[in-house]
Amino acid sequence: MSDSAGTLENAVETQHGCPVQDSLGQRVLHASRDQYVSVIKALADDGYEMCIDLTGVDYLEMPHRKIGFGIQPERFELVVNLLSLSQRQRIRVRVQVPADDVTMPTLFDIHPGTEAHERETFDMFGIVFAGHPDMTRILMPEDWDGHPLRKDYSQGSIPVQFKGANS
Amino acid sequence: MTIISAGTAEGGQELLSRSELTAKELLREVGSVLRLSETEAALLAEVQTEAPEDQTMIINMGPQHPSTHGVLRLMLELQGETVLRCKPIIGYLHTGMEKTGESLTYMQGGTNVTRMDYLSPLNNELVFSMAVEKLLGIDGDIPERAVWMRMLLSELNRMSSHLLFLATNGMDLGAVSMMLYGWREREDVLRFFQKVTGLRMNHNFIRPGGVAADLPAGWRDDVLAILEGLPSRLEEYDILMTGQPIWRERLQGVGVITAQEAIALGATGPILRSTGVAWDLRRDMPYLHYDQVEFDVIVGQYGDAYDRYSIRFNEIRESMRIVYQVLDCMPSGDFRIQNKKVTPPPRARIDESMEALIHHFKIFTEGFKVPEGEVYVAIESPRGEIGCYIVSDGSSNPYRMHVRAPSFVNIQTMPHMMRGGLVADAVAVISSVDPVLGEVDR
Amino acid sequence: MGVVQNIADDGLGGMDHNFVTARIEDLVKWARSRSSWGASFGLACCAIEMMGTGASHYDLSRFGMEVFRASPRQADIMIVAGRVSQKMAPVLRQVYDQMMEPKWVISMGVCASSGGMFNNYAIVQGVDQIVPVDVYAPGCPPTPETLIHAIETLHQLIEDGEIMRRRVANNGGAGVELSSEPVAHTSVTIGSK
Numbered sequence: 116m117s118d119s120a121g122t123l124e125n126a127v128e129t130q131h132g133c134p135v136q137d138s139l140g141q142r143v144l145h146a147s148r149d150q151y152v153s154v155i156k157a158l159a160d161d162g163y164e165m166c167i168d169l170t171g172v173d174y175l176e177m178p179h180r181k182i183g184f185g186i187q188p189e190r191f192e193l194v195v196n197l198l199s200l201s202q203r204q205r206i207r208v209r210v211q212v213p214a215d216d217v218t219m220p221t222l223f224d225i226h227p228g229t230e231a232h233e234r235e236t237f238d239m240f241g242i243v244f245a246g247h248p249d250m251t252r253i254l255m256p257e258d259w260d261g262h263p264l265r266k267d268y269s270q271g272s273i274p275v276q277f278k279g280a281n282s
Numbered sequence: 283m284t285i286i287s288a289g290t291a292e293g294g295q296e297l298l299s300r301s302e303l304t305a306k307e308l309l310r311e312v313g314s315v316l317r318l319s320e321t322e323a324a325l326l327a328e329v330q331t332e333a334p335e336d337q338t339m340i341i342n343m344g345p346q347h348p349s350t351h352g353v354l355r356l357m358l359e360l361q362g363e364t365v366l367r368c369k370p371i372i373g374y375l376h377t378g379m380e381k382t383g384e385s386l387t388y389m390q391g392g393t394n395v396t397r398m399d400y401l402s403p404l405n406n407e408l409v410f411s412m413a414v415e416k417l418l419g420i421d422g423d424i425p426e427r428a429v430w431m432r433m434l435l436s437e438l439n440r441m442s443s444h445l446l447f448l449a450t451n452g453m454d455l456g457a458v459s460m461m462l463y464g465w466r467e468r469e470d471v472l473r474f475f476q477k478v479t480g481l482r483m484n485h486n487f488i489r490p491g492g493v494a495a496d497l498p499a500g501w502r503d504d505v506l507a508i509l510e511g512l513p514s515r516l517e518e519y520d521i522l523m524t525g526q527p528i529w530r531e532r533l534q535g536v537g538v539i540t541a542q543e544a545i546a547l548g549a550t551g552p553i554l555r556s557t558g559v560a561w562d563l564r565r566d567m568p569y570l571h572y573d574q575v576e577f578d579v580i581v582g583q584y585g586d587a588y589d590r591y592s593i594r595f596n597e598i599r600e601s602m603r604i605v606y607q608v609l610d611c612m613p614s615g616d617f618r619i620q621n622k623k624v625t626p627p628p629r630a631r632i633d634e635s636m637e638a639l640i641h642h643f644k645i646f647t648e649g650f651k652v653p654e655g656e657v658y659v660a661i662e663s664p665r666g667e668i669g670c671y672i673v674s675d676g677s678s679n680p681y682r683m684h685v686r687a688p689s690f691v692n693i694q695t696m697p698h699m700m701r702g703g704l705v706a707d708a709v710a711v712i713s714s715v716d717p718v719l720g721e722v723d724r
Numbered sequence: 725m726g727v728v729q730n731i732a733d734d735g736l737g738g739m740d741h742n743f744v745t746a747r748i749e750d751l752v753k754w755a756r757s758r759s760s761w762g763a764s765f766g767l768a769c770c771a772i773e774m775m776g777t778g779a780s781h782y783d784l785s786r787f788g789m790e791v792f793r794a795s796p797r798q799a800d801i802m803i804v805a806g807r808v809s810q811k812m813a814p815v816l817r818q819v820y821d822q823m824m825e826p827k828w829v830i831s832m833g834v835c836a837s838s839g840g841m842f843n844n845y846a847i848v849q850g851v852d853q854i855v856p857v858d859v860y861a862p863g864c865p866p867t868p869e870t871l872i873h874a875i876e877t878l879h880q881l882i883e884d885g886e887i888m889r890r891r892v893a894n895n896g897g898a899g900v901e902l903s904s905e906p907v908a909h910t911s912v913t914i915g916s917k
Contacts, residue, residue: 138655138656138657139416139417139419139655139657141657141658164545165545165548166548167548167550167660167667167669167686168658168669168671168684168686170671170684170686172673172681172682173682176675176681177675177681180675194656194671196658196669196671196686198667200545200559200561200566203566203567205567205658205660207658226546226548227546227547228546228547228548228549228691228694229548230694231690231691231693231694232691235690239380252373253372253373254372254373254376254723254724254811255373255376255810255811255846256373256810256811259810263378263381263845263846264380264381264682268845269845270378270381270382270384270385270843270844270845271378271844271845271846272843272844273839273843273849345812345815346765346796346815346819347794352766352767352768352771353767353812353815373809373811374809374811374812374815375767375768375806375807375809375812376809376810376811376846377768377807377809377842377844377846377847378842378844378845378846378847379842381844381845381846382841382842382843382844393841394841397768397769397841400768400769400772401772446772449779461779462779462780463780465775465776465779465780465781466779466780466781468776469776469779469781472776482773482865482867483769483772483773483865484769484864484865719768720768720769723809
């Protein structure tokens with residue numbers, strides 16, 4: 116089950132200096148933090164003109180997961196889905212973001228459509244996008260504490276009380 | 283556990299007043315998207331600052347406003363009747379669905395996602411189910427009948443969603459009779475859904491592995507009744523709205539967006555198609571059996587609200603074309619995959635077999651385990667590309683479930699469409715973007 | 725001469741028009757219940773069913789409720805249709821405060837009534853924490869029939885005067901202060917899952 120990442124280490128294909136993984140038939144690039152913006156830029160020049168989605172994942176509960184390619188897994192991961200309208204292809208870029216430095220460069224200059232996505236990722240995971248023009252919360256109230264989609268943030272369920280029922 | 287604090291100055295989410303406005307904020311609103319050169323952006327900024335603060339006014343539209351389709355809040359800066367700036371503020375319907383989705387099993391997940399885009403719930407369930415099936419590796423083994431049923435329901439859902447768009451678009455622009463007609467037609471489709479799924483909305487009918495139940499007896503006649511009744515009514519709407527000079531005046535040339543802007547902003551669906559980009563996932567990256575049916579992708583030319591209206595209008599007709607073909611192709615057979623891992627035993631077996639009862643109980647309490655991995659699956663919902671990104675850690679709950687909601691991205695186009703227009707046109711623009719706030723905020 | 729003379733001559737048969745005698749209190753209750761206008765407070769899925777109820781097939785105007793007022797100041801019944809998030813809660817309360825007395829609240833759907841399936845950080849677990857609710861309509865979403873039933877129930881309660889008696893008795897209604905309700909800041913425990 117868990118060796119799907121391990122078997123892929125044989126694949127040595129790279130694109131723009133990033134190892135390429137085949138995740139269930141989908142093309143995934145593992146970029147480092149330094150490569151991140153330049154890879155997205157290079158991909159945009161390759162024809163991936165649309166940034167479809169940008170989101171984060173908090174891997175707090177999977178610290179020893181295998182990524183392969185000698186990449187050190189970190190707590191957070193940034194997932195960017197790109198789409199090429201002309202080639203009818205998708206590509207996904209995954210970037211590891213360490214917990215002690217959650218600042219990432221923004222993609223706003225390349226894909227202005229990531230503005231809302233980056234704000235949402237900041238709101239939900241606390242990943243800060245340096246250079247973003249309006250780094251504020253988007254979904255939660257602005258005085259909210261914490262970032263709800265982090266794994267150490269409780270779901271906030273309140274036990275259901277049954278009161279006032281005729282017994 | 284170390285608590286990480288993000289070091290940002292979280293400012294207010296509101297629109298800044300003009301005196302606090304920095305060039306950067308302005309650049310965010312126009313410059314970057316239009317890819318203007320810096321001198322042009324600066325020129326624009328100069329023109330903007332010519333309006334002194336005492337002549338402009340920041341007003342709040344929403345979150346409780348009849349024409350904002352729910353709880354969308356727009357902050358508009360007006361000079362007289364002209365919209366100078368606009369900032370959509372969302373989050374008033376934030377439901378924490380992605381967090382809740384992490385604690386629900388894959389079996390229960392459909393209940394959650396179906397409540398996101400409540401105008402096309404079946405499309406939400408479809409994309410979630412397809413993502414789970416891909417993770418399970420059974421996406422090629424779904425029975426034919428289930429696939430065609432999914433297409434049938436998905437297209438009928440597209441019709442009901444677009445009919446509701448016609449209704450609300452008419453209501454927002456003052457054609458209130460259109461609202462009554464749109465709802466009337468939608469009721470026909472909903473009645474069919476109720477017969478098939480048991481519910482009018484939020485069906486949770488399309489599930490990983492197939493669909494929840496087979497089509498009821500007489501379904502074909504019901505579908506044919508809908509398909510035969512609709513064309514004459516659509517012609518009525520053509521007379522009522524499409525050719526009507528007032529309607530055209532209200533919509534033509536309003537909320538114009540170019541293909542370049544739409545692509546830069548990530549807009550999909552009718553907004554992207556209205557700019558002349560023929561992009562429809564059903565045709566360009568086919569899923570289900572859309573490569574086996576014939577239909578046209580409706581494309582606009584001017585990128586204005588009228589184009590978006592006509593695209594949705596004609597997509598109803600295209601959906602009807604697809605449904606006719608689905609009726610011809612519908613095979614007999616299983617409606618869900620016969621894979622013990624994901625499929626509960628049939629009801630009759632539970633009464634006679636203890637194992638079946640245990641199996642049934644385990645599937646509905648523990649759920650089924652999904653191999654480790656991550657996957658992104660996208661389909662064409664009535665509003666654009668809806669995608670589902672699931673990370674599985676090998677357990678029966680998704681480790682992370684993210685939905686790429688088309689309305690969430692499409693809302694970003696509003697400031698560009700409204701800029702320089704009138705307040706009355708702002709209503710037309712909101713209506714033509716057709717956002718569903720449940721999906722925007724999730 | 726005139727009406728008085730006619731009545732003096734022929735008793736009530738001398739009247740030109742029909743008329744009804746009643747206590748003013750009953751007339752007021754009757755009028756209130758038969759022309760209660762809704763404030764359109766559509767939030768989520770339930771709002772679609774609420775609009776569907778007002779549309780041609782279910783035709784809410786049969787009950788004197790065809791006008792959903794956009795302005796809370798012109799409305800009598802607030803139908804809270806959908807889930808109320810923590811961010812929306814203050815807005816909802818403000819809209820309620822802007823409505824004129826007498827006013828009533830229908831909590832439509834399980835999300836508004838109890839949080840429903842969304843028992844999490846983002847959703848107010850029951851709109852009755854913010855505004856006093858008179859009738860709860862169950863369902864997810866309630867069908868238009870359910871909503872009509874809820875409205876009919878409310879009309880009956882208004883006509884009986886039971887609601888107003890209850891309000892007076894417990895000093896309820898608009899007497900609830902928003903500031904006393906810890907709505908916007910629900911503390912969430914960090915580190916426990």
